[in-house]
Amino acid sequence: MKMSNVKYILVTGGVISGVGKGVIASSFGTILKCCGIEVTSIKIDPYINLDAGTFSPYEHGEVYVLDDGGEVDLDLGNYERFLNITLHKDNNITTGKIYQQVIDRERRGDYLGKTVQVVPHITDAIQEWVERVAQVPVSETGKVPQVCIVELGGTIGDIESMAFVEAFRQFQFRAKRENFCLAHVSLVPQPKSTGEPKTKPTQASVRELRGLGLSPDFIVCRSEKPIGHEVKEKISNFCHVAPAQVICIPDLSSIYKVPIVMESNGVVEFLNERLKLGMNLMVPARKFMKRWVDLANRMDHLRDGVRIALVGKYTRLEDSYTSITKALQHAANAVGFHVKVVFIEATNLEEGMLKDDPVAYHNAWSELCQSEGVIIPGGFGKRGIEGKIEANKWCRENNKPLLGICLGFQTAVIEYARNVLKLEEAHTTECNPETSHPVIIDMPEHNSGDKGGTMRLGKRTTVFTEASRNSKIRRLYGKKDKIEERHRHRYEVNPKYVTPIEKECMKFVAVDETAERMEILELERHPYYIATQFHPEYLSRPMAPSPPFLGLILASKDKLKSYLARGCKYSPMQQSDSEDEECLEKNANIPETNIEEWDSGACSSSSNI
Known part of the structure; x- marks a missing residue:
């Protein structure tokens, strides 16, 4: 050799x-x-x-x-x-x-x-x-x-x-x-x-x-x-x-x-x-x-914190969500906060736990209510899915900033179909193959029976739709027409239910290149209710935070509106809330700035991050 x-x-x-x-x-x-x-x-x-x-x-x-x-x-x-x-x-x-x-x-x-x-x-x-x-x-x-x-x-x-x-x-x-x-x-x-x-x-x-x-x-x-x-x-x-x-x-x-x-x-x-x-x-x-x-x-001198609840299925081991916690840290550090991630077991939010373990049930809901923002990550199987759906509902009804990822995207669709469209039997065929309203279905080409390496995997292109012109998530991505993010899933939104869902406030603002698979949803008239089928955490970097996570942190501190109005410019270490409002009025007409420029420091006077 x-x-x-x-x-x-x-x-x-x-x-x-x-x-x-x-x-x-x-x-x-x-x-x-x-x-x-x-x-x-x-x-x-x-x-x-x-x-x-x-x-x-x-x-x-x-x-x-x-x-x-x-x-x-x-x-x-x-x-x-x-x-x-x-x-x-x-x-x-x-x-x-x-x-x-x-x-x-x-x-x-x-x-x-x-x-x-x-x-x-x-x-x-x-x-x-x-x-x-x-x-x-x-x-x-x-x-x-x-x-x-x-x-x-x-x-x-x-x-x-x-x-x-x-x-x-x-x-x-x-x-x-x-x-x-x-x-x-x-x-x-x-x-x-x-x-x-x-x-x-x-x-x-x-x-x-x-x-x-x-x-x-x-x-x-x-x-x-x-x-x-x-x-x-x-x-x-x-x-x-x-x-x-x-x-x-x-x-x-x-x-x-x-x-x-x-x-x-x-x-x-x-x-x-x-x-x-x-x-x-x-x-x-x-x-x-x-x-x-x-x-x-900078991380040693962050004064203000932000409390984010992570509603997951594998919370006994924090390494199960390493990339997500790192992405939250990257985003929080970049805008001047240290993040406190509170892990909530999804099953503890389910109504059945009130009888089985009332202490765990009340503690879980207490942690969720005290959070400033919520993230619902991916997972497999039916355990805990009803708890995730309950968390989606609570965030939607109480204007709590939320970021759903993969299964969190799918549970957001299920919850909306059940409680807004009144399709009470709405579910995913992963958990209930016989449901009368299969709003989430499997992708046949990714469900061959073998488990290893058969999902929809890796970096794929996501295309923003015309309806996304003023969406928060597209502005966070710098008003790009297309983005590339990494995927890992076997189920998708049933195309038959897209039109009924979009008749109300929920919009699918991005799709795949074929326009058949839904990639991002956004709830209108909500501080921040975003969910992605892809996994944005995999491309987050210490000095280049992921846009969906950045949006969650800013919305959790009631800074997102100001940040977007400034053209994705933000300097939290130098300005108070009152200065934010004053600056907002002065800079309301500033054009949008690409998020990548902000990442490199061009849009932030407070840091090189």
Whole structure:
């Protein structure tokens, strides 16, 4: 196998899973990209599933969807948000994908009758896949990456990841030392009984890693509180790295501070020398990271909060809604608020809970009533759907700002059909195939019987209709005629019910390119009642918030009308409510400004975000 000139940083984890490898890997990429290095990322998940599409959200958190329809691990969402790049389904490697590829080759006779084994056939396939993906040009620039950051999921010592560890043991020699660097992320627990950081778990993890033939260049220590220099010295002595190569990342107020902390520990200088990157370090990397420093500083100084209720089906695990909570943070931070997301289990809003668990029922409704805005995300199956419908109804009748996504879009249609059009039996055929008013139906081409990879997936074009000329959501998108957003659904609005629904106040202001599938609905004469069939959260970025989420935050603070009247200009950190009204009168005739200009700072005098 001929090696390329791409440099590789492998990120492994020890002691426990969920230690933060994804954020660490993203931070390596962020630092290098801020220094002008072209970067890409790969996530390796050592499970046999072909992809994350069939997982319950309680297994691995949310399923993140890419432009090409890949259903992948949520860590790829971190990579895209931190690096602002577009990844593809091949950037997520699973054991299932590798074995399927090798078995397909064996069936074709590619191995010429040889016995197919883990070593060398599986390990070679892993190395070939990594190198192939690492050389795919970055979509945004068209350039081949200089550095590929590879995150190996799971924990060192897991039997599932042994083939991948062996593959990288071999790969380090094929790539040559100057092209391969390893960072090991480990937990340093601090028991409350003693308050003393314990390094034994990290020592054991590094010992096992070295026993498998891989020696770390960095040891990134995750801890609840900062660890002292003497602890770093101890880890250095027992793990065969210099103290400068032991980096402590304590719990921080924001994950966007992680790249800054890592950069301050000399990561740039070490990588430049270790990987022979040839960077000119006359100018400190911190200067190139100004936008990240500004973002982190601003988040620390946000004074006002906004309370958003998330009515979901998988609220026991907050990672089930990672992209949504991040999108809410991006939007709130951009306009000067810190967001408090309150998770409400949808089933607790259903009338049946009043008898089964009255405390949970009253608490759920209390949380919903105290919220300033509501978001109803996607999901599958009939559990909790009546609770989502009740939340839709309450927001519609009480002028509470609402953003519905995917299933939240569908429940908004069901609720409207039941309570405004008086079609009491209105439902989705997903939950009631025999309903007399199937306002939501399945898409036959996406309902073949198989569950994996058969939905309407990936980035697709949404076209605004003529009726959307003055709609809030179109103005938030900069009055564009078309937008592109990512989808993940198997059901749609029944075209037979579109005309009756639009006779009242609800309008479908955007459709797909065929004009047959409804994409966005908006309720007239309401502060903000927007629902989308697509998932806008997947394209939200820390410095470029998603327009539907931005609208929800502004409407929740009664700022949306002012923001739109100004031509999508807003400076909440500098003006009071009374100044808002005064400015509104003066700027009522300002023409609309593209939301992308506002994102880049052209429309906001208060921030570079």
